Amino acid sequence: MNLSTIPTVALVGNPNCGKTALFNALTGSRQKVANYAGVTVEKKEGLAELPDGRRLRIVDLPGTYSLRARSPDEAVTRDAVLGRLPGEPAPDVILCVADATNLGLVLRLALELKTTGRPVVFVLNMIDIAERQGIEIDVDALSRALGAPVKATVATRRRGLDTLLEIAAAQAEGASDLGPDLWREPSAADVRNGHRAARDLMRNTVRPPSRPDTLTGRLDGILLHPAAGLVILLGLLFLMFQAVFAWAAPLQDLTEAGFAALGAAATAGLPTGWMQGLVVDGLIAGVGSVLVFLPQILLLFVFILLLEDSGYMARAAFLMDRIMGGAGLHGRAFIPLLSSFACAVPGIMSTRVIDNRRDRLTTILTAPLMTCSARIPVYTLIIGALIPERTVGGVLSLQGLVMFGLYAAGILSALAVAFVIRKVLWRGGSEPFMMQLPDYKIPDPVNLLRNLGQKAWAFISRAGRIILPLMVLVWALSTWPSAPEGAEGPAIAYSAAGRIGHWLEPIFAPIGFSWEMVVALIPGMAAREVAVAALGAIYAVGGAEGDLAGVLSRQWPLASGLAFLAWYVFAPQCVATLAVVRRETGGWVWPGIMFAYMLALAYLAAFIVYRVAAAFGLS
Amino acid sequence: MSSDALRAAPESAVRLGDMQPGFCGVIVAVRRPLGAAPGATDPEELELRLLEFGFVEGARVEVLHEGPIGGDPIAVRVDDMRVALRRSEAMNVILAEASA
Numbered sequence: 256m257n258l259s260t261i262p263t264v265a266l267v268g269n270p271n272c273g274k275t276a277l278f279n280a281l282t283g284s285r286q287k288v289a290n291y292a293g294v295t296v297e298k299k300e301g302l303a304e305l306p307d308g309r310r311l312r313i314v315d316l317p318g319t320y321s322l323r324a325r326s327p328d329e330a331v332t333r334d335a336v337l338g339r340l341p342g343e344p345a346p347d348v349i350l351c352v353a354d355a356t357n358l359g360l361v362l363r364l365a366l367e368l369k370t371t372g373r374p375v376v377f378v379l380n381m382i383d384i385a386e387r388q389g390i391e392i393d394v395d396a397l398s399r400a401l402g403a404p405v406k407a408t409v410a411t412r413r414r415g416l417d418t419l420l421e422i423a424a425a426q427a428e429g430a431s432d433l434g435p436d437l438w439r440e441p442s443a444a445d446v447r448n449g450h451r452a453a454r455d456l457m458r459n460t461v462r463p464p465s466r467p468d469t470l471t472g473r474l475d476g477i478l479l480h481p482a483a484g485l486v487i488l489l490g491l492l493f494l495m496f497q498a499v500f501a502w503a504a505p506l507q508d509l510t511e512a513g514f515a516a517l518g519a520a521a522t523a524g525l526p527t528g529w530m531q532g533l534v535v536d537g538l539i540a541g542v543g544s545v546l547v548f549l550p551q552i553l554l555l556f557v558f559i560l561l562l563e564d565s566g567y568m569a570r571a572a573f574l575m576d577r578i579m580g581g582a583g584l585h586g587r588a589f590i591p592l593l594s595s596f597a598c599a600v601p602g603i604m605s606t607r608v609i610d611n612r613r614d615r616l617t618t619i620l621t622a623p624l625m626t627c628s629a630r631i632p633v634y635t636l637i638i639g640a641l642i643p644e645r646t647v648g649g650v651l652s653l654q655g656l657v658m659f660g661l662y663a664a665g666i667l668s669a670l671a672v673a674f675v676i677r678k679v680l681w682r683g684g685s686e687p688f689m690m691q692l693p694d695y696k697i698p699d700p701v702n703l704l705r706n707l708g709q710k711a712w713a714f715i716s717r718a719g720r721i722i723l724p725l726m727v728l729v730w731a732l733s734t735w736p737s738a739p740e741g742a743e744g745p746a747i748a749y750s751a752a753g754r755i756g757h758w759l760e761p762i763f764a765p766i767g768f769s770w771e772m773v774v775a776l777i778p779g780m781a782a783r784e785v786a787v788a789a790l791g792a793i794y795a796v797g798g799a800e801g802d803l804a805g806v807l808s809r810q811w812p813l814a815s816g817l818a819f820l821a822w823y824v825f826a827p828q829c830v831a832t833l834a835v836v837r838r839e840t841g842g843w844v845w846p847g848i849m850f851a852y853m854l855a856l857a858y859l860a861a862f863i864v865y866r867v868a869a870a871f872g873l874s
Numbered sequence: 875m876s877s878d879a880l881r882a883a884p885e886s887a888v889r890l891g892d893m894q895p896g897f898c899g900v901i902v903a904v905r906r907p908l909g910a911a912p913g914a915t916d917p918e919e920l921e922l923r924l925l926e927f928g929f930v931e932g933a934r935v936e937v938l939h940e941g942p943i944g945g946d947p948i949a950v951r952v953d954d955m956r957v958a959l960r961r962s963e964a965m966n967v968i969l970a971e972a973s974a
């Protein structure tokens with residue numbers, strides 16, 4: 256069957272009504288996730304097959320309360336519904352998905368959708384919860400009053416889905432007699448009238464719950480409590496950190512060992528020469544340096560999905576809004592920033608939960624200042640090499656204090672940068688913080704696994720496509736031209752990277768960087784921690800980190816080492832981060848701004864640290 | 875219509891943004907913010923957003939919780955739905971007190 260003859264069915268509804276769960280259940284694994292052309296909103300489409308072989312193209316759209324769009328996501332929903340997206344067929348059928356326990360707002364949306372003239376099917380999802388609460392809905396009366404077929408479903412249990420597909424297919428076949436498109440941007444009066452009509456509709460067709468949900472109210476009493484709520488939130492954060500840094504460690508060691516074994520096998524199997532170097536040091540080491548973070552990132556995604564699906568995420572944003580707001584950040588920025596402690600790439604990807612563009616950009620710009628785990632190997636190496644193992648005040652380790660100071664410096668500068676962005680870039684205006692607090696639910700494991708798979712794949716393919724070619728490039732730069740016969744010193748000194756390092760040295764001299772340090776920054780572009788391997792290559796000590804620390808402690812003045820650490824608090828050179836920012840913001844403007852400000856801050860911080868340390872005689 | 879509704883509101887009218895947890899009321903008017911700060915959300919936009927979230931004349935509102943710092947934002951029940959919003963935004967929702 257030709258793709259263009261498969262009818263398109265669009266899923267539209269309020270946030271949290273189960274659209275994505277329905278989309279997953281209808282399409283199974285026959286789905287693909289891409290971006291809408293020109294905008295950075297995720298586009299999810301898939302194929303659903305009826306028992307008789309007919310097929311429907313299903314499109315999951317961002318949640319909305321109205322076709323009057325407030326955010327880029329909602330604009331996509333509007334344009335998709337109205338058939339205004341270039342290269343996208345207008346939907347043949349609109350499935351208006353409703354949370355059956357919460358019909359107030361979606362009925363107005365359904366009435367608005369009807370004015371587009373396209374066939375609408377009203378889906379009463381989460382009917383299981385509605386039944387448990389004793390909500391009675393007169394489906395026939397509702398269908399008559401809406402002038403649209405109504406079907407009750409349970410997306411997570413696949414209940415009612417076959418009939419739903421039948422109805423949708425039948426509607427699509429009759430879609431030749433479209434009504435006129437009467438939709439126009441609703442005014443305040445239109446919205447008021449819509450609510451009035453929806454309320455009448457509801458009064459005549461829905462009996463309120465006989466056993467209303469009391470769990471959400473009771474849980475909120477604790478989880479939103481001004482004191483207990485914050486303590487629980489901090490506890491959850493602690494658990495999340497514990498998971499990301501401690502529980503992931505064995506898996507990471509396994510990944511590392513696996514790639515080391517693979518590299519050894521390739522070294523043995525391939526003849527010595529540039530081919531071997533490309534495969535072992537370029538490709539295998541490159542893929543390994545990305546995948547080693549995968550266990551952390553998967554665990555992080557599991558936490559985020561659990562928090563989202565259970566309904567807690569909105570509560571976290573509620574508790575944090577004022578605290579974050581002091582720095583000009585939105586309450587919802589909290590989770591993306593937290594994720595960035597593992598890696599800024601998934602952090603920036605998860606800023607999609609922030610629907611306002613300015614708030615989202617502020618969060619994206621500050622996310623890379625959170626100390627990501629790729630900086631840890633660099634910090635550990637240099638602290639171990641240069642900071643004496645002493646205790647301060649009898650209990651605190653000096654090395655630990657420096658590490659803590661670096662984390663704190665990252666957080667404080669993120670807050671300061673957000674504050675400045677708010678004051679300079681978006682003067683004055685603060686966006687409304689209005690958000691539904693959904694009922695608590697026990698997350699559905701199958702749905703969670705499927706969403707986890709999608710997110711993990713998005714990370715691997717995005718990071719992989721950027722980092723892998725870059726690793727090969729960096730490898731080539733640090734390999735060619737090769738050292739002449741009988742040359743002194745490490746081979747990398749003669750390579751293109753070495754020359755760039757020498758050439759850039761005067762620029763970095765004021766902040767105390769030697770050419771070796773500058774060279775290490777270049778491969779650090781692929782992933783920040785690769786700087787460690789690069790230093791190993793430069794000082795020709797191979798893989799043994801203990802030796803490298805010894806060499807550094809002899810060769811690096813303390814002031815230069817501290818300046819290097821200060822540089823790494825900002826470390827603007829992570830290309831994966833810049834590339835993901837380009838994807839998420841749809842252009843090079845914002846990655847450009849990000850690189851420029853981080854570069855300036857890195858240089859400034861290193862300069863100050865170097866000069867102050869030198870003044871204290873530490874060089 | 876919003877300014878008319880405000881004038882017509884009963885003497886006991888209060889602003890949602892001033893209310894404490896436990897308060898119950900019925901919306902008598904949703905108005906456009908007056909004298910908005912330059913650069914802030916345009917007043918009509920805020921009115922529309924409030925309306926789209928179900929803050930509409932006649933809806934029952936109960937204040938449920940308040941945030942840990944300065945009692946901001948607040949969590950309210952609007953008819954059957956829980957919504958969080960900042961007090962500054964809630965100032966544009968005018969209520970008449972109702973018995974719980």
Ligand SMILES: Nc1nc2c(ncn2[C@@H]2O[C@H](COP(=O)(O)OP(=O)(O)O)[C@@H](O)[C@H]2O)c(=O)[nH]1
Nearest residue numbers: 270271272273274275276381409410411564699
């Ligand atoms: N009990 C029940 N839970 C559901 C149903 N549909 C979705 N959910 C859950 O509701 C939550 C929100 O669903 P999601 O698909 O993310 O909503 P979306 O924001 O509309 O995409 C998830 O935890 C789902 O597992 C349903 O029919 N019954």
Ligand SMILES: [Mg+2]
Nearest residue numbers: 274275276318
């Ligand atoms: Mg969704």
